Amino acid sequence: MTGKKVKFRFAFLTLIFLSLVLIVFLIIKSLEENVIYFKSPSEIKNLSELPKKKIRVGGMVKKSSVEINLDKINFIITDFKNEIKVSYSGPVPNLFTEEKGAVAEGFLKDREFFQATKILAKHDENYMPPEVKEALEK
Amino acid sequence: MLNQLGYYSLIFGLLFSVLAILQSIRPVVNKSNLISKNIYFSIFLQFLFVILSFTFLTSSFVTSDFSNLTVFNNSHTEKPLFYKISGVWGNHEGSLLLWLLVLTLFILIFVITSKKFDNKYRLLTIFFQEIIIFGFFLFIILTSNPFTYLYPVPSQGLGLNPILQDPALAIHPPILYIGYVGTSLVFSSALASTINKNINSGWAKHIKKWVLTSWIFLTIGIMLGSIWAYYELGWGGFWFWDPVENVSLMPWFCLTALIHTLLVLEKRNQLKNWSIILAISTFSLSMSGTFLVRSGILNSIHTFANDPARGLFILVFLFLLVVSAILIFFLYSKDENKNINWFSKDALIIINNWFMMYFLSVVFIGTVYPIFLEVLANEKISVGPPFYQKLIIPFLIPFLLTMILSTRLRWVKDNIYKINIKQISIFTLMSLLTIYFLNISDKNYLFASILISSSFFLFFNSLNDFLKKNIKLSQKISHLAFSCLILSILLNGIFSSEINTNMKEGDQINFEKKIIKFKTINFEKENNYKLLRGNFELVRPGKNILSFYPEIRVYDQPKISTSEADIKTDLFSDNFIVFSLLNDEGVFNVRYQNKPFMIWIWISSIVLAIGGFFAIVRK
Numbered sequence: 001m002t003g004k005k006v007k008f009r010f011a012f013l014t015l016i017f018l019s020l021v022l023i024v025f026l027i028i029k030s031l032e033e034n035v036i037y038f039k040s041p042s043e044i045k046n047l048s049e050l051p052k053k054k055i056r057v058g059g060m061v062k063k064s065s066v067e068i069n070l071d072k073i074n075f076i077i078t079d080f081k082n083e084i085k086v087s088y089s090g091p092v093p094n095l096f097t098e099e100k101g102a103v104a105e106g107f108l109k110d111r112e113f114f115q116a117t118k119i120l121a122k123h124d125e126n127y128m129p130p131e132v133k134e135a136l137e138k
Numbered sequence: 139m140l141n142q143l144g145y146y147s148l149i150f151g152l153l154f155s156v157l158a159i160l161q162s163i164r165p166v167v168n169k170s171n172l173i174s175k176n177i178y179f180s181i182f183l184q185f186l187f188v189i190l191s192f193t194f195l196t197s198s199f200v201t202s203d204f205s206n207l208t209v210f211n212n213s214h215t216e217k218p219l220f221y222k223i224s225g226v227w228g229n230h231e232g233s234l235l236l237w238l239l240v241l242t243l244f245i246l247i248f249v250i251t252s253k254k255f256d257n258k259y260r261l262l263t264i265f266f267q268e269i270i271i272f273g274f275f276l277f278i279i280l281t282s283n284p285f286t287y288l289y290p291v292p293s294q295g296l297g298l299n300p301i302l303q304d305p306a307l308a309i310h311p312p313i314l315y316i317g318y319v320g321t322s323l324v325f326s327s328a329l330a331s332t333i334n335k336n337i338n339s340g341w342a343k344h345i346k347k348w349v350l351t352s353w354i355f356l357t358i359g360i361m362l363g364s365i366w367a368y369y370e371l372g373w374g375g376f377w378f379w380d381p382v383e384n385v386s387l388m389p390w391f392c393l394t395a396l397i398h399t400l401l402v403l404e405k406r407n408q409l410k411n412w413s414i415i416l417a418i419s420t421f422s423l424s425m426s427g428t429f430l431v432r433s434g435i436l437n438s439i440h441t442f443a444n445d446p447a448r449g450l451f452i453l454v455f456l457f458l459l460v461v462s463a464i465l466i467f468f469l470y471s472k473d474e475n476k477n478i479n480w481f482s483k484d485a486l487i488i489i490n491n492w493f494m495m496y497f498l499s500v501v502f503i504g505t506v507y508p509i510f511l512e513v514l515a516n517e518k519i520s521v522g523p524p525f526y527q528k529l530i531i532p533f534l535i536p537f538l539l540t541m542i543l544s545t546r547l548r549w550v551k552d553n554i555y556k557i558n559i560k561q562i563s564i565f566t567l568m569s570l571l572t573i574y575f576l577n578i579s580d581k582n583y584l585f586a587s588i589l590i591s592s593s594f595f596l597f598f599n600s601l602n603d604f605l606k607k608n609i610k611l612s613q614k615i616s617h618l619a620f621s622c623l624i625l626s627i628l629l630n631g632i633f634s635s636e637i638n639t640n641m642k643e644g645d646q647i648n649f650e651k652k653i654i655k656f657k658t659i660n661f662e663k664e665n666n667y668k669l670l671r672g673n674f675e676l677v678r679p680g681k682n683i684l685s686f687y688p689e690i691r692v693y694d695q696p697k698i699s700t701s702e703a704d705i706k707t708d709l710f711s712d713n714f715i716v717f718s719l720l721n722d723e724g725v726f727n728v729r730y731q732n733k734p735f736m737i738w739i740w741i742s743s744i745v746l747a748i749g750g751f752f753a754i755v756r757k
Contacts, residue, residue, distance in 0.1 A: 027499075034522045034525035035519045090727070
């Protein structure tokens with residue numbers, strides 16, 4: 001009888017171990033796939049190669065850069081050292097205005113042009129993206 | 139004047155918390171274990187001073203006393219009274235004072251209601267809880283004093299963020315906080331009973347009420363935040379896997395697991411250590427939630443402009459609490475003799491606990507990983523919703539099935555031949571429903587079908603449970619509500635449709651056999667904002683015409699514009715129109731969404747909480 005019990009316990013432990021390995025593997029794999037990197041306009045300037053995956057670009061919306069057409073909005077995100085043109089069609093969040101922080105999510109076409117699929121603005125009207133703050137303090 | 143009164147009340151409250159710490163630990167140290175009248179006195183006075191201080195802050199807000207920095211930063215004379223009051227906790231300093239208020243109220247309720255328990259346990263619980271309270275007093279007084287004096291006194295305040303001027307959001311923080319703070323009492327009580335070695339079914343019964351209370355408030359609090367995001371942010375989603383949302387979800391997972399573990403402890407006197415571990419983790423997660431939200435460490439769309447130095451205090455405080463809790467746990471916990479059969483209700487509850495822990499760790503990794511990467515590699519990332527969906531949704535299937543099975547099994551041991559005619563008929567019914575739903579959608583995922591069928595399976599089983607006499611009413615209600623929640627979230631996710639377009643006054647568009655007309659736009663003026671009110675019409679084949687009046691508001695103080703969605707709700711779906719101004723030539727961005735079963739998500743969350751309420755009041 002003890003042999004059976006030991007066998008059962010062994011099978012049970014193996015099962016737990018295997019499922020743990022599987023879970024860790026799953027988590028790491030989907031992390032790799034679903035992580036979205038955040039870049040400032042200056043970081044994009046210095047990229048050695050263009051990322052094909054979705055990224056986020058954050059900074060301040062440049063003064064009087066927002067230009068609105070019937071099907072899309074163009075604006076410029078700046079960190080006061082470098083800037084990038086952003087094109088977007090879709091709803092803009094409530095707090096999106098010129099000279100406020102904004103984050104655009106989408107694809108980088110080249111070092112000067114970003115095609116956004118989503119715009120996120122911060123909830124707090126005084127919020128400034130950290131890298132913009134850093135850039136301003138330098 | 140109010141400033142000084144409020145500040146000194148806080149100092150007095152701090153003194154009484156120190157007194158209560160000494161009064162609670164001394165009888166334990168000299169082994170007399172006597173509870174003197176003085177300790178009631180200190181706890182009561184401590185509560186009184188905090189409530190005084192809170193009243194002073196509230197009256198500063200109501201009377202717009204701008205000599206107070208917090209009031210100056212967050213209020214304005216033109217603001218409606220309701221939002222002046224909710225402005226008290228709409229900011230960092232005030233919200234912490236609210237935390238403290240609930241903390242001191244809860245310890246007071248605990249001392250009054252726990253008289254039948256043994257003194258050492260009560261003293262130790264008071265001791266641990268008072269240490270937490272003391273920490274919060276220090277935190278508020280040292281880093282976030284809500285009574286900072288401002289001179290010269292400005293004539294007008296800076297105003298409250300208009301996005302936060304919303305009824306759901308006004309009551310969301312206090313309710314969430316009651317949930318968070320309740321977990322602190324569970325934490326103290328768990329540590330106390332570990333030292334006192336009274337973890338048994340009596341303790342389970344007693345602490346269950348606190349666990350359920352926190353769980354109910356947390357459920358409602360999360361739901362309110364989600365409702366607010368749904369209609370105010372104008373995105374139409376209700377859950378974004380945003381870090382700030384995640385930190386409220388993690389303690390919820392833990393508490394839900396704890397409720398079920400306590401059932402096992404109450405009935406079978408098993409899983410003692412596991413209950414303690416869950417109690418400790420729940421509180422740690424609630425505290426780190428506060429820390430993460432308040433420190434501004436999270437790169438979140440919710441981020442509040444904030445001061446990281448405050449985060450450091452909470453981090454150190456949390457670290458000390460958790461380390462000492464773990465030490466106490468290892469020093470005092472005993473080995474228990476496990477006596478669990480693998481085919482019984484007990485075992486299935488444990489298995490579902492593990493699933494809960496898995497969901498928790500997915501959310502935890504997704505939330506914390508970006509912080510680590512930023513610290514270690516200076517790389518800023520965010521983890522997108524697909525991460526969570528991919529890792530959580532597949533595991534919902536075995537989770538739901540285990541949930542069904544566990545309600546059908548007896549405690550201790552059961553045999554496997556329990557699958558009867560009724561189960562088979564339920565299974566057939568749910569397969570037919572699934573086929574129907576998948577036919578009318580164009581997405582024919584095998585996966586979605588299995589998931590939907592298992593949630594229908596749970597749904598009908600929970601309905602069936604209502605006929606049974608040996609199941610508790612609270613369980614019937616909560617499990618039915620949970621199945622409705624999962625179902626409505628799934629169906630909502632699968633069948634939602636939306637269109638985004640730019641329109642001018644007079645335009646109309648076609649979308650999925652529906653016509654959306656932009657009829658007129660009006661300019662109006664309200665007390666503290668100006669507004670543009672659009673009039674849209676939705677013509678649906680075979681149904682009545684719906685009129686929508688979404689608004690764009692431009693607030694005076696601070697100058698911000700917000701879009702207010704107009705949502706027409708019926709039992710089967712929500713129709714949602716929000717618009718925002720694009721340029722001065724009258725072009726608007728219009729977003730129309732059709733969200734099926736939206737109202738059922740809210741209804742089932744409320745019913746879920748009601749189930750918890752029944753668990754408290756009924757034996």
